[in-house]
Amino acid sequence: MKILIPGLTMTIPLTVIAFSIAMVIAVITALIQYANVPILKQLARFYIWVIRGTPLLVQLYVVFFGLPSIGFRVAAFPSAVAVFAVNEGAYCAETMRAAIESVPAGQLEAGFCVGMNYPQIMMRIVLPQAFRTAFPPLFNSLIGMVKDTSLAANITVAEMFFATQRIAGRTYQFMALYLELAFIYLMFSTVLTRVQAYGEKRLNSYGGNKS
Amino acid sequence: MSVLEIRNLHKGFGSLVVLDGVDLSVEKGDVVTILGPSGSGKTTLLRCINFLETADSGTMIFDETSYDLARMTRADKSRIRMRTGFVFQNYNLFRNKTALQNVTEGLIVARKMEKKKADEIGMRMLAKVGMAERADYYPSQLSGGQQQRVAIARALASDPEIIYFDEPTSALDPELISEVLAVMRNLAEEGMTMIVVTHEMGFAKNVSSKSIFMEGGKIVEQGPSKEFFTNPRMERTREFLRMEEDRETASSLNAGKNS
DSSP states (O other): OTTHHHIIIIIHHHHHHHHHHHHHHHHHHHHHHHTTOTTHHHHHHHHHHHHHTSOHHHHHHIIIIIHHHTTOOOOHHHHHHHHHHHHHHHHHHHHHHHHHHTSOHHHHHHHHHTTOOHHHHIIIIIHHHHHHHHHHHHHHHHHHHHHHGGGGGGGTOOSHHHHHHHHHHHHOOHHHHHHHHHHHHHHHHHHHHHHHHHHHHHHHTTTOSOO | OEEEEEEEEEEEETTEEEEEEEEEEEETTOEEEEEOOTTSSHHHHHHHHTTSSOOSEEEEEETTEEEETTSOOHHHHHHHHTTEEEEOTTOOOOTTSOHHHHHHHIIIIISOOOHHHHHHHHHHHHHHTTOGGGTTOOGGGSOHHHHHHHHHHHHHTTOOSEEEEESTTTTSOHHHHHHHHHHHHHHHHTTOOEEEEOOOHHHHHHTOSEEEEEETTEEEEEEEHHHHHHSOOSHHHHHHHHHHHHHHHHHHHHHHHHO
């Protein structure tokens, strides 16, 4: 119980907020690359290159311990949200880009032929189809992120892992406590897996991607 | 009265010349078929006329207004496209929309029409192509012929001045071709103006009012379909028509063997 409570009050909000922001970053970054916007496209590639090329833990340290030393003090929770959002955004941007590129060019052309403009076609035709393709890998990322939030313990965010460490330090029941922690993560993932299966079923009802 | 006129259309891809000065005039109610071997530029011609490709040079006269095909503004493109229809070889129905939504999407989004009114038009157009009872099906649940009929309904929805067909039956299984051709024949009889790129000689000969033979990015011969088929003037046209005839005979023999 003492582990589950920080799970509900910290791990879940951290994941939900950070992943939501990550999705916004991902879609924008993917669209910039797909539409080939000059300068912004180079910036997008640079962002993905840097974030994917450095460890998440190091990114957390840079923001939480590094920034204060040059005068920017950010509290632990917002730091974690920012780092997870930016980190996950880079990975999901690549997922979204691949999914958007997998939508046949004919869909775009058909949209033009009925008089729709580019933003209308993207919002109503291309992105909905891309989301269907991206849905399983995006859920993969989400499940991965739930577990990665345990790294936030390193920057004093009082999430599940942090809480467990403190209890273990007091009671010395390492095996029981860490197994319990693992079990709770497993339950979170199980719920998400179920949600994914349900979501895919719903999306398939709209015809699926079988062309 | 001419609905559409194209003058001196040029288009190349890199060093390859695809259209080498094409002139075309389409009168109201005309059904123009464009024939020619693959690579002759007929599909590119249609795509340039509907701005899916940007022409290198050329003039278009549509609705008594003259446009420079190499410099079309977005607004002009969109305005003209709302008054024309385009039917693709591989249908290109919106895969995340039902048959009805495919037909109404352009009306609701591009023309800002009320949904109720758009649905009414949509159902009427689907009925016209014999697809009303499949209105709620997604493209993946329809056969190729059915998808193409929905695509024709989509092209009809905007009450277009002219519809372009880019090899509308080439991707279909032989037994599905006739249902699409029947819909096109009905449209022709109702007086719809159409340009049809096709290999269906029967349609060209019996339904279209005017036939054009293209090769190497140029129009080799054009004329009223009757004359074009009974008495072609150019040797190259005759040769092409003979080859197409052989091909059709061969495929009908094959079909006979299989059944």
